[in-house]
Amino acid sequence: MKPNSKLLSAPYTVWMTIFIIVPMLLVGYFAFTDKAGSFTLENILSVGQYSNVFLRSIWLGAVATAISLLLGYPFAMTIARMSAKRQNVMVMLVMLPMWMNFLLRTYAWMTLLEDNGLINNALAAIGLPRVHMINTAGAVVLGMVYNYIPYMILPLYSVLTKIDRSVIEAAQDLGANSAQVFLKVVVPLSMPGVISGVTMVFVPAVSTFIISKMLGGGGNLLIGDLIDMQFLGSAYNPNLGSAVSLVLMVIILICMGIMNQFDDGEVNEKGGMLL
Amino acid sequence: MKKAVTVKKAGGRIYTFLIFLFLYAPILVLIVFSFNDTETGSRAVWGGFSLRWYRKLFEDRLILEALRNTLLIAVVAAVVSTVLGTVAAIGINGMKRLPRRIMMNITNFPMVNPEIVTGVSLMLLFVSAVRLFGGRSLGMGSLIAAHITFCLPYVILSVLPKLRQMDPNLYEAAQDLGCPPVKAFFKVVLPEIMPGVVTGMIMAFTLSIDDFVISYFTSGTTQTLPIYIYSMTRKRISPEINALSTVLFAAVMALLIVVNVRNLKDQGRQPEKEV
Numbered sequence: 001m002k003p004n005s006k007l008l009s010a011p012y013t014v015w016m017t018i019f020i021i022v023p024m025l026l027v028g029y030f031a032f033t034d035k036a037g038s039f040t041l042e043n044i045l046s047v048g049q050y051s052n053v054f055l056r057s058i059w060l061g062a063v064a065t066a067i068s069l070l071l072g073y074p075f076a077m078t079i080a081r082m083s084a085k086r087q088n089v090m091v092m093l094v095m096l097p098m099w100m101n102f103l104l105r106t107y108a109w110m111t112l113l114e115d116n117g118l119i120n121n122a123l124a125a126i127g128l129p130r131v132h133m134i135n136t137a138g139a140v141v142l143g144m145v146y147n148y149i150p151y152m153i154l155p156l157y158s159v160l161t162k163i164d165r166s167v168i169e170a171a172q173d174l175g176a177n178s179a180q181v182f183l184k185v186v187v188p189l190s191m192p193g194v195i196s197g198v199t200m201v202f203v204p205a206v207s208t209f210i211i212s213k214m215l216g217g218g219g220n221l222l223i224g225d226l227i228d229m230q231f232l233g234s235a236y237n238p239n240l241g242s243a244v245s246l247v248l249m250v251i252i253l254i255c256m257g258i259m260n261q262f263d264d265g266e267v268n269e270k271g272g273m274l275l
Numbered sequence: 276m277k278k279a280v281t282v283k284k285a286g287g288r289i290y291t292f293l294i295f296l297f298l299y300a301p302i303l304v305l306i307v308f309s310f311n312d313t314e315t316g317s318r319a320v321w322g323g324f325s326l327r328w329y330r331k332l333f334e335d336r337l338i339l340e341a342l343r344n345t346l347l348i349a350v351v352a353a354v355v356s357t358v359l360g361t362v363a364a365i366g367i368n369g370m371k372r373l374p375r376r377i378m379m380n381i382t383n384f385p386m387v388n389p390e391i392v393t394g395v396s397l398m399l400l401f402v403s404a405v406r407l408f409g410g411r412s413l414g415m416g417s418l419i420a421a422h423i424t425f426c427l428p429y430v431i432l433s434v435l436p437k438l439r440q441m442d443p444n445l446y447e448a449a450q451d452l453g454c455p456p457v458k459a460f461f462k463v464v465l466p467e468i469m470p471g472v473v474t475g476m477i478m479a480f481t482l483s484i485d486d487f488v489i490s491y492f493t494s495g496t497t498q499t500l501p502i503y504i505y506s507m508t509r510k511r512i513s514p515e516i517n518a519l520s521t522v523l524f525a526a527v528m529a530l531l532i533v534v535n536v537r538n539l540k541d542q543g544r545q546p547e548k549e550v
Contacts, residue, residue, distance in 0.1 A: 006366065006370075006374075007365050007366070008362050008363065008365050008366030008369075009362070009363045009365075009366030009370070009378065010366075011359055011362065011363070012359055012360070012362070012366070012427065013362030013363075013381075014433075015359065016381050016382075016427070019397065019420060019423075019424040020381065020385055020424065021381070021382060022400060023393075023396030023399060023400040024396055025399050026396060026399040026403060027392070027395065027396045027399060030399060039433070044535075048382045051345060056401050061529050071294065074288065074290060075291065075294050078287040078290060078291055078293075081287070092293075092531065092535065093295060093298075094298070096527070096531065097298050097299065097302060099481065099513070099525065099527040099531070100302060100484070100523060100524055100527065101485055101487065101504060101520075102485075102487070103487060103502075103504045103505055103508060104305065104504060104519075104520045104523070105301060105302070106508075107305075107504075107508050107516060107520075108301030108302060108520075109302055110300075110508075111300055111304055111305070111308065112300075112304060114283055116320075117479065118304060119320065121320075142439060146297070146298075149298075149300075162457070199387070202387055203387065203422070204389070204390065206389070207390065207391050207392070207475065209391060209488075210393075210505070214508060224389075227392075227395060228391070231395055231398060231492060232491070240540070241395060242395070242399070245396070246388060249388065249389070249392055250386075252387075256387065260516045263303070
């Protein structure tokens with residue numbers, strides 16, 4: 001299919017220019033102008049006031065990503081060892097909750113975690129003290145892990161299931177014990193899956209604003225909440241909001257650049273690399 | 276040795292069970308409490324079996340209107356992004372290395388960019404467009420445009436691999452045998468890439484139905500189902516949400532079962548097909 005390739009992708013190019021490139025330029029424009037439209041650095045500089053919000057978002061996002069990886073890796077390995085038919089069922093079961101709107105999934109956790117919620121009622125029933133869980137940073141991390149762990153499991157699974165059994169057997173024949181096989185063969189071969197899993201969990205976790213609102217109460221403001229407030233909230237200020245968005249994008253690009261350093265460039269074409 | 280293997284297997288089973296418990300417990304709680312008959316409206320106290328929340332749900336005109344909007348947007352976005360994306364993928368596939376790289380980076384950008392930034396940037400675009408050119412404020416039009424935009428990359432990324440797998444000589448052979456290009460496309464190329472096209476369209480449809488973040492910033496006052504759910508979760512207690520979740524979950528289950536049965540039939544015909 002060589003002919004007219006430029007012509008065929010022209011409508012797409014036009015569409016993406018209008019709806020991706022121009023909006024991004026607008027974000028840049030708003031970030032560097034004041035309400036009257038003249039150039040200013042004030043917005044970018046005032047983002048510094050919110051450094052605690054940024055640090056909290058990055059910290060909670062990183063913790064959620066690490067937990068997802070630690071929980072997801074053994075799980076993906078377990079699935080990858082099953083028979084082909086069971087693998088399909090398992091993958092479907094992992095994906096099924098993702099088909100339910102994440103607002104509803106997060107709402108379900110409100111029911112469970114509340115001070116008078118199910119978990120606390122159960123604790124009280126067996127005579128244990130109630131634990132305050134909702135509106136804490138821990139609840140936010142839980143919400144992130146719960147919502148995004150399928151994005152960790154699925155890429156890990158698809159990489160692990162493709163690892164050639166004979167490579168592992170070769171390592172065993174050459175005298176590696178199971179820990180060595182895991183660390184020297186399985187982990188390096190699964191790195192592309194780890195990288196895409198980490199990216200797919202970290203990016204939405206860092207930029208979420210619903211999970212923190214629903215499970216974190218007012219005390220756990222994240223970057224997403226800050227942006228939301230500037231555009232649709234009480235503190236209407238799209239210029240500041242754009243500046244915060246711009247900084248968020250830069251942070252994520254840096255994180256992804258760091259992640260890509262661990263990669264040998266094989267996922268280049270489809271892995272979603274930038275620049 | 277054998278004992279060690281069985282212990283390991285049992286451990287794997289227990290671990291799998293615990294992860295699935297984590298994934299499904301909240302959903303189960305939602306479903307159970309959708310049948311809860313409660314006057315006080317507590318989320319976590321069982322007051323007997325009742326279908327009142329379902330009755331209330333189906334009498335709620337706002338929900339039905341939101342559902343109609345959601346489905347309308349999803350159908351339009353899925354069809355447009357599939358057509359536009361498939362054509363674009365064919366174009367991109369025929370490009371030389373450098374332009375193809377540029378196109379792929381533009382395609383990947385909205386997928387790696389935080390959703391909230393995409394939403395905010397589109398909001399700026401639509402608000403600025405209304406200010407410059409007049410016209411109606413944000414609503415169905417802006418929602419559909421936004422949904423097409425975030426669906427397009429998924430269509431392209433599911434069609435491109437199929438194009439790459441295809442033998443490029445097939446299309447030329449058809450033309451050598453006197454087949455006009457358009458007919459060659461429909462008779463030779465399209466059947467080859469059909470699985471990718473269908474996958475892309477299903478993904479676009481489900482992503483559109485499920486989207487909250489981008490819709491939230493581009494909807495103006497128009498309600499879609501996720502936006503309506505969001506406004507429901509802001510109210511303190513509303514068991515109607517549980518009923519709505521259950522209905523949606525049942526619908527998703529039914530859809531998945533239908534798709535999977537179809538897939539199994541396909542696999543029966545051609546055992547070597549990749550999913």
